[in-house]
Amino acid sequence: MPDTPTPRGPGNRLDEPPGPDGPSGQDGPSMPDERPVLDERPVLDERSVLGRSMRILHAFGAEDRGVGLMELTRRTGLPKATVHRMAQDLVTAGLLAVGDRGYRLGRGLFELGMLAAPERSLIEVAVPFMQDLFLRTDETVHLGIREGTEVVYISKVGGHRQAPTPTRLGGRMPLYCTAIGKALLAHAPRSTVRQVLSGPLERRTPRTLVQPGPLGRQLDRIVAEGVAYEYEECLPGITCVAAPVLDPDDRPLAAISVTGPSTRFRPERHQASVRAAAAGTASILARRGG
Numbered sequence: 122m123p124d125t126p127t128p129r130g131p132g133n134r135l136d137e138p139p140g141p142d143g144p145s146g147q148d149g150p151s152m153p154d155e156r157p158v159l160d161e162r163p164v165l166d167e168r169s170v171l172g173r174s175m176r177i178l179h180a181f182g183a184e185d186r187g188v189g190l191m192e193l194t195r196r197t198g199l200p201k202a203t204v205h206r207m208a209q210d211l212v213t214a215g216l217l218a219v220g221d222r223g224y225r226l227g228r229g230l231f232e233l234g235m236l237a238a239p240e241r242s243l244i245e246v247a248v249p250f251m252q253d254l255f256l257r258t259d260e261t262v263h264l265g266i267r268e269g270t271e272v273v274y275i276s277k278v279g280g281h282r283q284a285p286t287p288t289r290l291g292g293r294m295p296l297y298c299t300a301i302g303k304a305l306l307a308h309a310p311r312s313t314v315r316q317v318l319s320g321p322l323e324r325r326t327p328r329t330l331v332q333p334g335p336l337g338r339q340l341d342r343i344v345a346e347g348v349a350y351e352y353e354e355c356l357p358g359i360t361c362v363a364a365p366v367l368d369p370d371d372r373p374l375a376a377i378s379v380t381g382p383s384t385r386f387r388p389e390r391h392q393a394s395v396r397a398a399a400a401g402t403a404s405i406l407a408r409r410g411g
Contacts, residue, residue, distance in 0.1 A: 173199060174207055178216065178226070187222020240266070243375055244276045246405045247366070250398035251278045251377065257394055260381035263363075265301045267309060267373065268293070270317050272302040275375075297322055297336060298329050300351035300363035300388070301378035307343035308365050308373040314340065328353045348392045349376075353383055362388035364399035369407055377402065 166172050180196040181188060193208065194201045208224055211217040215229030235241060244264065251262040255278045264276035271293040296302035296309075297317055306317060314337075322331040330336050343349045351361040363378035377399045379391055 170207075173197075173203065174211060177204060177207055177211065178230070181224075181226050185225060187220055187225050189223035193224060240275055242409070243366075243402075243406065246409070247375065247377065247398075247402045248276060248278070250401050251276065254278075254377070254379055254391075254394060254398050255280065258379050258381070258386075258391055260379050260386055263301055263378045263380065264375055265305070265378070266375045267296065267302075267305040267313075270296055270313065272296055272299060272305055272376070294355060295323070295325075298325055298351070298354045299378075300349045300361035300380075301376045303340065303343055303351070304349040304363040304365045304376040304378070305373050307340040307349065308367065308371065325355055326353055326357050330354060347396050350388050350392075352388075358383050360386050360388050362392050362395050364392075364396045366399045366403045366406070368403070374403070374406065 167176055176197045176199065177193065180193055188196070190201065190205055190208070194204045197204060199207075208217055208219075212219050212224075212227070215227045215232075217224050218227040219225075243266075247264050251264060254262045259280060259282070261277065261279040263274055265272040265274050267273075272295075274290055274292050274294075277290055294302060296306040306314065318333040318337055320331075320333065322333075322336070323329070324331050330339065347364055349363045351359075351363075353359060355361075359380060360383045361378050361380040363376050365373045366375040366377065368374055377395060379388070379395055380386075381388075
């Protein structure tokens with residue numbers, strides 16, 4: 122039977138941002154006493170042609186403008202002759218390109234990515250609401266989806282004075298320490314919540330909430346109030362507010378957030394606008410049938 126969104130009550134309120142050790146207390150959310158059930162995904166056989174091709178494609182980083190054959194061989198751990206042969210095939214397919222600096226990801230990957238129907242429809246619907254949020258707040262607006270225990274950023278609207286954040290399109294961050302991630306996690310299947318709360322949870326800043334009990338109660342509050350906050354939990358100097366985009370069965374399709382520097386941005390002042398943007402996106406997606 123497929124997992125269902127985690128039913129939650131209001132829980133204890135966490136009206137103040139977490140301190141270095143988070144709120145006191147270790148009680149977790151009310152859940153059955155059973156072993157955590159991890160997200161199960163098929164594992165690609167890296168010895169297959171497709172597996173080796175994916176290893177080559179995943180060897181590229183966001184900042185790479187060209188990777189030579191020797192470096193690509195080192196990153197993949199594959200034989201040099203295999204990398205050369207398969208890289209040439211990927212160039213022919215348009216998934217890689219080659220230039221003076223070496224290999225780089227090809228335009229064909231971008232074209233294929235834009236054909237991903239659910240994300241394309243979601244972005245088309247959400248972007249006008251995101252633009253409205255940007256005009257209202259003059260801060261960076263993100264759209265993200267959950268994949269496993271991470272949030273993947275699929276759209277971003279920002280201006281010239283946007284705060285420096287570790288996010289990029291296609292980039293990932295943990296669910297538990299970002300507002301957009303916590304908005305998704307609070308409505309995720311029970312197995313995902315158990316997996317995250319069972320840790321380990323990395324303390325990325327002095328304010329990262331890493332105790333399962335307080336984090337579980339914060340997820341309760343997010344469900345009750347429809348909004349999630351982050352106060353310098355992922356990156357010092359950055360605050361954020363987010364709301365989930367839910368389907369008619371209250372399953373999270375995505376989440377929308379506004380991020381700004383803690384010196385000027387007060388996320389609680391914009392929670393109503395963020396919730397309205399998420400609700401508007403959800404309403405149009407429901408009318409379109411997803």
